[in-house]
Amino acid sequence: MKKIFLIEDGAAHLLTPLTDTRRPSGIRCGGVTLEEAINRIWPEASYRFKHGAVEGWELVDEALLINSRAVPLLTALTAVAARVDKGETKGKLGLLQRPWLVVSAHEEICGQNMNFLQRYYAEQEPGIYVGKNVTVHATAVLDASAGHIILDDETVVMPFAYLQGPVYLGKHSIAQPHSIIGPNVSAGHYVKLGGEVAHST
Numbered sequence: 001m002k003k004i005f006l007i008e009d010g011a012a013h014l015l016t017p018l019t020d021t022r023r024p025s026g027i028r029c030g031g032v033t034l035e036e037a038i039n040r041i042w043p044e045a046s047y048r049f050k051h052g053a054v055e056g057w058e059l060v061d062e063a064l065l066i067n068s069r070a071v072p073l074l075t076a077l078t079a080v081a082a083r084v085d086k087g088e089t090k091g092k093l094g095l096l097q098r099p100w101l102v103v104s105a106h107e108e109i110c111g112q113n114m115n116f117l118q119r120y121y122a123e124q125e126p127g128i129y130v131g132k133n134v135t136v137h138a139t140a141v142l143d144a145s146a147g148h149i150i151l152d153d154e155t156v157v158m159p160f161a162y163l164q165g166p167v168y169l170g171k172h173s174i175a176q177p178h179s180i181i182g183p184n185v186s187a188g189h190y191v192k193l194g195g196e197v198a199h200s201t
Contacts (some may be wrong), residue, residue, distance in 0.1 A: 002044065002045055002046070002062075003045065003046065003047075003048075003062065003063040003064070004038060004042060004045050004046070004047040004048075004063070004064045004065075004066060005047065005048055005049070005050045005052075005063055005064070005065045005066070006023070006025045006034070006035070006038075006047055006048070006049050006050070006066055006067075006068040007050055007051070007052045007053065007054045007065050007066065007067050007068055008023065008024065008049060008050070008051050008052075008068045009051075009052065009053045009054070009067060009068075009069070010053070011069065011095075011097075012024050012068065012069060014097065014098055015027065015069065015096060015098065015099055015102075016099070017099065018099050018102065023049065023068055024068040024069045024096060025049075025068040025069075025070075027096060027102060028186060028188050028201050029071060029072055029096070029102055029105050029106045029109065029186075029201055030071075030072060030073065030074075030105070030106055030108075030109035030110045030112070030113040030186060030201070031110065031113045031114060031117060031150070031168035031186040032072045032074065032113060032117070032186075033072060034066070034068065034070055034072040035047070036072070037072040037073075037074055037077050038066070038077070040074065040117075040120075041074070041077045041078055041080075041081055042064075042081065045064075049068070050065075052065070054066070054067050055067065055092055055093075056070065056090075056091050056092035056093035056095075057070070057080050057090070057091050057092075057093055058089065058090045058091075059084055059088075059089040059090070060089075064080075064084065066080075066093070067093065067095055069095040069096045069097075070093040070094070070095060070096075071093065071094040071095065071096060071105050071109060072109075072113075073094065073109045073112065073113065074112070074113050074116040074117070075112060075116060076093060076094070077093075078116075080093070102201065103199065103200070103201065106184065106186065106199075106200075106201040107184055107199060110147075110166050110168075110184045110185075110186060110201075111147045111148075111166045111184075113168075113186075114147055114148040114149075114150060114165065114166040114167075114168060115148060117129075117148075117150055117168065118148050118150060121150055121151075121152075125142070125144070126144065127144025127145070127147075127148050127149060127165060128142050128144050128148075128149045128151075129148060129149070129150045129151070130150075130151045130155075131151065131152045131153035131154070131155070131171070132153045132154070133153060133154050134151045134152075134153070134154070134155050134156075134157075135155070135156045135157065136151070136157040137157060137158055137159045137160075137161070139159045139160050140157045140158070140159065140160065140161045140162070140163070140175070141161075141162045141163070142157070142163045142165075143162070143163065143164045143165065143182075144165040145165070146164065146165055146166070146183055147165035147166030147167070147183060147184075148165050148166055148167075149163050149165040149166070149167045149168075149182075150167070150168045150169070151169050152168070152169060152170050152171045152173070152189070153171045153172070154171055154172045155169045155170075155171070155172070155173050155174070155175075156173075156174045156175070157169075157174075157175045158174065158175060158176055158177040158179075159177045159178075160177055160178045161175040161176065161177060161178065161179045161180075161181065162179070162180045162181070163175060163181045163182050164180075164181070164182035164183045165182060165183060166182070166183060166184060166185075167181055167182040167183070167184075167185045167186070168185070168186040168187065169181075169187050169191070169193070170186075170187055170188045170189035170190070170191060171189040171190070172189055172190045173187050173188075173189065173190065173191045173192070173193065174191075174192045174193065175193050176192060176193060176194035176195075179193055179194045179195060179196070179197070180195075180196045180197070180198075181193050181197050181198075182197075182198060183198060183199070184198065184199045184200070185197055185198060185199070185200050185201070186200075186201045
């Protein structure tokens, strides 16, 4: 697949205020945005944005059209890639409908996406995966008994922080001292997390 179009339909405005500063495909859910998920599944493809209507995904003139509100479930997008390879031309995907439902979708897919994403990182300890130049203070506790913990490049976990998986911390993120992070937390890049954060994206 060389060409992908993210289709912004007439319902994209229903995700306001989340879409006031980003496209629907830029909403983080389950550790990734739809744009990041597409880069994982189709690394050789380029994607563009287009207005139109598509329920889930559709193959038209050798271009893959995906609704920009699609829930970024990595296993579902992998299944789309397999179906396209088999010659199928159309299918459904779960769609983000309203801002308050983004957290529900995140809760549903967070663990599944962490299981998928762990293959891109080095396993430091069972269930704990790290990118490049990650710093974890000796007094920090990382509990992966309920789900994977993924610390992306340049992430810092400060003294006495407690992380309970599934958790994804994006590049250059910081878990502040004495913070309690998790379960079901995915933080984007350059995020500072402090206090208690759970069930959040």
